[in-house]
Amino acid sequence: MMPAARSAHVVSDPGSPRPRAWLRLGLGAALWLGLAAGAAAQAPAEADARLLERGRSLAIAADCLACHTQAGGGKPYAGGYPINSPLGVIYASNITPSRTAGIGDYSEADFARALREGVRKDGARLYPAMPYTSYTLITDEDMKALYAYFMKGVAPVDEPAPVTRLPFPFSVRASMLGWNLLFLDNRRYTPDPSKSEQINRGAYLANALAHCGSCHTPRNALMAEDAGRALGGGPVGPWYAPNISSDPVAGIGGWSEDELVQYLRTGRVAGKAQAGGMMAEAVENSFQHMPETDLRAIAAYLKSTAPVGPESAADSKRPAGTAYDQGRAASDEARRRGLDSQTATASLKSGAALFSGYCASCHQSSGAGSANQAYPSLFHNTATGAGTAANLVATILYGIDRNVGDQHVLMPRFDQKSYVNPLTNQQVADISNYVLASYGNPDLRVTPADVQQSRDGGPVPLLAKAQPYLVPGGVAVLVVLLLLLLAWRRVCRRRSR
Incomplete structure (x- = not known):
């Protein structure tokens, strides 16, 4: 007997799953596997994004943009920024991931060696205008994030930066090997267990990433930081980076943490x-973009540093920026008005007349500045009340130019590159002396030679002064050694007879 044909409706065993249930289970498994695969793919992407963002924030804290980007609209990190060092002009290199002009072929180890030891991939030594003596403190974790950012978060620029050409013997980069043996302490930052977490964070930011000591610590005869006066202030080109140790007179000991944070955020208190100068660039490109917690950590650390006292007796008389005889200048300036004919030429012959013509319209005849201090007062001002007039002269010559948020702070420059009538060395000296006598430190005196020094790039260190004599001196030493060697050989020959 033939078996009956199967019905179109399959009757399943009541104890077994129905086909529709099997289908649901299969779809669920496929969906779960798909979600798991998607999550697995998403996890590295999110980790990469977090690493890049961390690297970006570290690059901001390290102020890489300010030095490696030409002012006036240069491509980010493409180099070419001229650093006017005492030994000559040093051009910042292209640090974009370009394989032809930048660091695109650097491994992470190459990148770390350049930042920590000042050695390029090709073995050439960097000059300490690149603050690798500070960056050597950067942790391995942060170095990894920085490398990821510069390789993947920065647009490549295939335009080489200008080549640095210092005079001989400074052009011999191999000489930096000896300099590094003397002055490079190649180690990572280690927290101080006796200090709070906030102060340790501030120390890492200030000493490693923000490299504050590169400007604010004076240099020795070989242009290395003087560890005995850490953060004690020193010349940086035509400007003077002030003492930012905790000393209450020479340093920032009299500043509150809120004032320090405000200064880092806005560039003024x-x-x-x-x-001004490079500090304005640091505020514009770095500090104003950093988290409030990091700025407070830096402020707390600076307040905790060892105090470095005044370098000279002139600095120790009163805290920087203390007011001097605020009223006398106002009456002098008021008496100046109307003394000269409207058609008189070359009538601005004194400091008072020059101040009235060039400065009083913004800083007021009293020197008190504008009501909102967009034009700052000239008393209670570190540029006029310090133990050096370098920043007063540099401000007159080079002006102030910084962007903070949506505010552009601008004081015109009055040097030969000015868009207005440039001032001569004598005129800058006359204005400076009038301002110092009226609103600042009357013990200081500015000469035309001081102004020319500022135009030339600031004080010339001993090493740069010695440069013209290093080659002939070296030749003379070799000649003397050769003569001594010949004399010694002659003596040896006589003894052997």
Whole structure:
């Protein structure tokens, strides 16, 4: 008997799953596997994004953009920024991931060696204008994040930066090997267990990433930082980086943490200071973009540093920026008005007349500045009340130019590159002396030679002064050694007879 044909409706065993249930289970498993695969793929992407963001924030804290980007609209990190060092002009290199002009072929180890030891991939030594003596403290974890950012978060620029050409013997980069043996302490930052977490964070930011000591620590005869006066202030080109140790007179011991944070964030504290020069660049490109917690950590650390006292008796008389005889200048300036004919030429012959013509319209005849201090007061001001007039002269010559948020702070420059009538050395000296006598430190005196020194790039260190004599001196030493060797050989020959 033939078996009956199967019905179109399959009757399943009541104890077994139905086909529709099997289908649901299969779809669920496929969906779960798909989600798991998607999550697995998403996890590295999110980790990479976090690493790049961390690297970006570290690059901001390290102020890489300011030095490796030409002012006035240069491509980010493409180099070419001229650093006017005492030994000559040093051009910042292209640090974009370009394989032809930048660091695109650097491994992470190459990148770390350049930052920590000042050695390029090709073995050439970097000059300490690149603050590798500070960057050597950067942790391995942060170095990894920085490398990831510069390799993947920065647009490549295939334009080489200008080549640095220092005079001989400074052009011999191999000489930096000896300099590094003397002055490079190649180690990572280690927290101090006796200090708070906030102060340790501030120490790492200030000493490793922000490399504050590169400007604010004076240099010795071989252009290395003087560890005995750490953060004690020193010349940086035509500017003077002030003492930022905790000393209450020479340093920032009299500043509150709130004032320090405000200064780092905005570049000014009313009645105290205005950021100019490279500090203005640091505020614009770095500090204003950092988290509040990091700025407070830096402030707390600076307040905890060992105090470095005044370098000279002139610095120790009163805290920087203390007011001097605020009223006398106002009456002098008021009496100046109307003394000269409107058609008189070359009538601005004194400091008072020059101040009235060039400065009083913004800083007021009283020197008190504008009500909102956008034009700062000239008393209670570190540029006029310090033990050096370098920043006063540099401000007149080079002006102030910084962007903070949506505010552009600008004081015109009055040097030969000015868009207005440039001032001569004598005129800058006359204005400076009038301002110092009226609002600042009357014990200081500016000469036309001081102004020319500022135009030339600032004080010339001993090493740069010795440069013209190093080659002939070296030749003379070799000749003397050769003569001594010949004399010694002659003596040896006589003895052997």
